[in-house]
Amino acid sequence: MDREDERLLRRRVYGADHDDPDPGPLPHRTYAELVGGPLDGLLLDITGWRADEVDTGVALATELGQFGPGGRALYDPRPGEPRSSGPGVSCRFYHSGDTP
Template sequence: MWVYGSDPDEPAGPKPGHDYVELMGGPLDGLLLDVTGWDPQEIVDGALLMSEHGAFGPTGRSDYVPDPADSGRFVWVGDAP
């Protein structure tokens, strides 16, 4: 699996000892998001992630929130400029 925001020179996939959530739906569907070291409130808040493939192009962001049915996933709720 690919990790959102990983350096292209790094090997693909998760790193041992890191915590990840899977992004579901939207332009980042299927990617992993590294939440290692995130405060619990940050995880509750979700993530507004840069995504050139969303509705607003290269300057846009995609909004992902925790899936209430699965703590290992964030689900897409829309795009923002």
């Protein structure tokens, strides 16, 4: 295992319990890396998502965004950015704003 693999294994997955002793990614799952905004650096499990679902992006509940508890952080892929298939980090979702 190289340093990049070790770094990936230490990362948190969005939605993992803060008390979870192993909140990191699982080797057989597929993830989008969240870039910017309140959830920067977290991984979002997108295992089983269709391409059109990935293209749409997400609104993720967070207490850390502009609207506090109950708000959502919006993350979208960049058009034309390459994606890989299979397990591991396959793409990036970039922060595009917050919504109540």
